[in-house]
Amino acid sequence: MSTLDSMPRPRGPRPGNPAPGRRFGRFTGTDLLAVVLYVALPLAVVLLPLDRAGWIRTNPAVASYLLNLGVYGVVFVVAAISARAYFARDVRILATRPWFTAGILPLMLIAMLVVTAILVTLAGGIRISQNQQDIESVAQGVPWWFTAPLLVVVGPFVEEFVFRHLMIGKLSLFLNRWLCYAISIALFASLHIVGRDDFTIQALAPYLGLGAVLVFAYAWTGNNLAFSVSLHALKNLLSVVLMYTLDLSALQP
Template identity: 75%
Template sequence: MPPARRRPGNPAPTRRFGRFTGTDALAVVLYAFLPLAAAFLPLEDVAWLRANPVAGSYLLNLAVYGVVFIVAVVAAHAYVSRDVRILASRPWFTIGILPLMLVAMLVVTAIAVSLAGGAQISQNQESVQTVVEGVPWWFTVPLLVILGPFVEEFIFRHLMIGKLSLYLNRWVCYVLSTVLFASLHVLSSSAFTMQTLAPYLGLGAVLVFAYAWTGNNLAFSISLHGLKNLLSVVLLYSLNLSSLQS
């Protein structure tokens, strides 16, 4: 029989993932509980942080994501290295599809917001806007473009789809990944509504699709997530600069 033809856009067949490890569990525990632990720190007793609350909040988030990032890199470095090699073997595919996926993400997000009855600013979006107003862009890029995408794709795609699908139906994993990813980003909002969830549901759905369509390629979903966040950073700082100059 002739060999099975590979689907277009899938640079590698779906690969079998290993089972959950202790390092995976440590990353999840740190991701879930470090922010809670940070909330009990007596930061108000530090004079510098009282004078610079925005910078203090940013540094706290940087520390939390930095710790989880280190653990996630240890847990997933072999997968990421392999996936980078796969993408590098087809550079034109990677270069061409990333911006197309980004456009698809913006379109899907806009449709989700429209179906939900319009946009509603979440606490997460307000926090990002506050950081933009008080912290230079070269400080926010490491957190929003590098650490955040790596940690979130490791947890919500690599673990919740790549590994959890060993135990659950893949479609169940897709739904869980999308819904939990969106819920996490509005968890601290006073109004937990479809309007606040909608943008993140659209974002999560496209990231899930990109991860699955590329054969569970973690490096690709990290790159797409980072590219989207980079676009957001550029737009936010550009708009903030324009408002200051007007």
């Protein structure tokens, strides 16, 4: 019997939602391992004296990319094993409405850009985060076909697994769903700037906007992990295209 067969059947669709709701199984050991690796591996990279390695000093952009690929790659494998049944089911759901999926993803991306722009304006204007500067520095030293797998495939899957699938889908078994939404948005934004920037609303604003729309997309599609991963990947794909076709440094304040 498969994991999905052993789970309770999903409830009927809610008004305004394009897919039925979902009942999740409880947290598993693989879920815990993925979260521990997601937190511990970046800390290990920061704490270990890697800057003494000659190959890192010789080409820091490539070294930064390879370290991030290694960290996210390990978590990606564990997360993919943990969520394989959920993700496969979600892909099948989206495949039953391919035109809807293809049409709504660009609209969600536009909504994400608008919401982010509004929050950034309310927070006091654009501030290029250290996280964004690090990504752009990597783009200057690494070709697009090297960075795209990490930014468009591996990264979105890992972050949607942690911040949507676990923090909303499974955590809502124990906490109020709206509280799970808030936790997901707050932690998603915070972990993108912690240790890199001053912890201010101006630094958080872009990630709060991104997280809010991803949470909405995940919840609106009946907790569809494949949809939120696709939306996150589409946004990152746009970022990759812009990084490699525009001189983004000219846009910085």
